[in-house]
Amino acid sequence: MTPKHLGQASSLPASPEAAVLDYVPNPRGGTAYLVRFAVPEFTSLCPVTGQPDFAHLVIDYVPGETIVESKSLKLFLGSFRNHAAFHEDCTVGIGERLVAEMKPQWLRIGGYWYPRGGIPIDVFWQSGPAPDGVWLPDQGVAPYRGRG
Template sequence: MTDTRYDALQQLGRESRMPDSPEAAVLERVAAPSRGKNYVVRFTCPEFTSLCPITGQPDFAHVVIDYIPDSWIVESKSLKLYLGSFRNHGAFHEACTLMIAERLVDLLAPRWLRIGAYWYPRGGIPIDVFWQTGAPPEGAYLPDQGVPPYRGRG
């Protein structure tokens, strides 16, 4: 089955390699199937990895992205490759989290978006970073992100 609406996609259905950096990653979008409805799209990345910009040591997080589309939805393979491109990217937890959120907002112009990045401890302290575009639309069902406070997450 071939749908020509998706011919412009560069990665889905094709062999793709992990981008060298988040800046080099190509995030793609497709038309949202239902405009004007308050439905939430959730992506969960329980094995997100980046590098500490000072020590070069790996940092790990459980990232949850929720958004209410307007005209666009993110193509999931491109999002997977984008998130994977952080594996060799050196930045603090807060910078990684906001970089992801801002890139998605720029690409999708969603009605609403929130991100929760639940970072595993380094130096004995877990760091959780949260951001959202503003108040969610009235009547939207927003489930809890489902990640418990740190008590040996897993």
């Protein structure tokens, strides 16, 4: 499990598929705790118009044997900058990839997408029921209200 990115010069991957996520051993194995990544400046491209789409992502997970290394996660998420996909595909795909590779006890992702054409889209996905005894705070992203 030697990390590819930690302590190394790394460039932004050309695509999410080309991105390599690094995982390291959970330093608190056997303890149920929640890890949160807040990504307030996530970007991707509309697959129809090619215009940029912007979102605030919140990723919560309860680690299993490994945790995701944050630099590799930043590079993975940054690789969506030139990736054309619908909001649902980006949000759910990120969650599914992390679950498939990291194998956490539990993971949820909230994708709070900024309006295009006057309609904000929020996308939520989780891997299953949350483990007992884990504090699950609200994701803290207010519903979009515009000028109203």
